Amino acid sequence: MKRYILLLLAVILTAGCVSGCGSQATSGKKSSDKAEIYKIGIVTPTLSTSEDEFRAAEKMVKQYPGVVKHITLPENFATEIETGLSQITSLADDPQMKAIIVVSGQAGLLPALQKVEETRPDIITMTAPIWDDPALMSKYVDFNLDTDWVKRGQAIATQAHAMGAKTMIHYSFPTHLAKEVIAQRKDAMQKTCKELGMQWVEVVTPDPQTGNGTGPMLQFLREDIPRQIGKYGPDTNIFGSNCPMYDVIIDEAFKLKYMVAEQCCPTPLQAYPTVLGLEISEADAWNFDKVNGMISKKAAEKGMAGRLGGWPMPATVFMPQYAVELARKMIEDPGFDYKKVDNLNKFAQDTFGCGVSFSKFKAKADGSEFDNYAVMIMDTILY
Template sequence: MFKRVIVFLLVTIIIMSTVACGNQTTTAKDGKWKIGIMTNTVSQNEEEYRAAQNVLAKYGEEHIIHMTYPDKFMDEQETTIANAVSMASDPDLKALLFVQAVPGTAAAIDKVREINPDILIIAGVPGEDPKMIAEKADVVFQADEVSMGTTIPEQAKKQGAKVFVHYSFPRHMSYPLLAARRDLMKEKCEEIGLQFVDATAPDPTGDAGTSGAQQFILEDVPRMVEQYGKDTAFFSTNCAMQVPLIKAALDEGAIYPQPCCPSPYHGFPSALGIEIPEDKKGNIDYVVEEIKKRIAEENGTGRFSTWPVPVAMMFIEAGAEYAIQYINGNTEGKVDIPKIQELFKDYAQVDIKTMALEENGVTYDNYQLVLLDFLNF
């Protein structure tokens, strides 16, 4: 009889333990978790690819799945969907990051929700309708492009600028966002006492091509400095113009507050002749130190700046940390803005401002527009 009681108790304990384990919420502390990250290929955007690889190196393949969408993502959206479904099919997947959230992401999220509606989904740099992506993803991150119309002239003023030159062309000025930012820049310049110069450059897609547009910048910046003086700040809306703009501004002793896409990688390494070794790919600190060194050699210290990190890399690496905090139960639900701000600041090491997107009178609290303070070289 005594032995039967002991056996019964042992069996009861085993059953209760099994049930209890089955009912536990899986967290990162249990070791049973995975995060999926979808980025560009290295040929499309190396920064984002490297950021995902940084997360993979930190946490290992047992916790991180990194997949890419196709280079021709506009024509091959079904591949983006299939890759997202592949990751979501892993029963241990607890969060999924899309950076950039290219067209096709919204449809991919729908398919992922069919498999597991509870997965945390983060979409960075969305390429689809804001309202639609805000409704489908749990959290959305995007750089606050419009507010740059205020912050860039203010930064130029701090760097000693008296004149602000804005290079663009009719095609870009037909884009509402770029035109609105230009208008804000003009208003801010008038407010803080900068002379605003609205300069037209050749369109790189026009007859002169990219090389013609770049050559124009190399030749026009010295003319502008001769006319307005060295305390002239330069900005261009076009990515292809950043390298010649940085080079010419440095050669002429002028001011360059920010590339069109704020990042230490955007324009600076090529303009300054910085070769990044293979073992330093994705190493922001290395690139920043090399930029500071080259600019100092040309007596440009204090007159060149950008954001301290590429926002897309921050969205991936800090976004992954946020996902882990969520999995561990350390956030106030899926949308914890103070926690997001804290992790962004830890990553960038500068002040971060975020604000909810407001469109047509509707505020999307989970769609956060992000603005970083400047890194001065």
């Protein structure tokens, strides 16, 4: 009898240990009285192709070991599309896989997600983002995420006006303005400036894509920005549509004291560290609170506090991490209404501590909204 009792206690303790370790490793949702083991697959470009998205996914792997599985698309995706598609669909071979997230920012990946939906409808499929046809994405993918690039035109002009800008200067070049999303963003910015009573100035620079690279464009900015500020004064916000422009735009801002509400790709890592000579270690490069603090300190020292801004973190870092957290929420709380933008906004605030505004993606033809396609902008932070 004594041996029987000891054996029974050992079995109970062993079962308890296995159950506890399993729930900690998987963070699974409740199924009756035990946690369901699940995995989330996330697909990104390689480190050399897109460092932000790759490192964001790797951070999720470290944060949720045994839950998040990260794979990368082929380095030369354009010539190895079939390989990339098969890599995505292979994730569905794992019976514990409950969500697959594809983060790519390129087209051609939808067939893989369509196949997953057909063979494993129990798997949550998500893009964050890909750029296939929005109507088909909404049909074959459970949920799609992206940045609202067009709405940023309105948001930037509104933010600049709140900062005290009386003039908005928009720098771009022909091949950029030929891109629909950039043209629409510019139109939204111009319309908002008119509504707010701000003067609108549009300047066309040398085109780096048809001429001699970025050199002539940057030289033009060095010469033209002082002329424009001399004409319109420092209560001017300058926006450039091309990322390389910002080494000049931010540098001249510290000299001429004009405003830069946001960059074209708003992130604390664009231009600010270079212009300000910030010494950022590899580890601190992903500590955005620390980087933003360093920029704010320099801005205050140079009398530019409140005249420069951006997003607290890059969209290319936020989006993959948000997608993983959202997938976990959807798996563990099936009643969570992920199609309601207020829920998405609150989830971003609760999870990341920053203001994010989601809205439904609208079809270009008739303006109808896709219920399972959400686009977002972040609240601007001022340095």
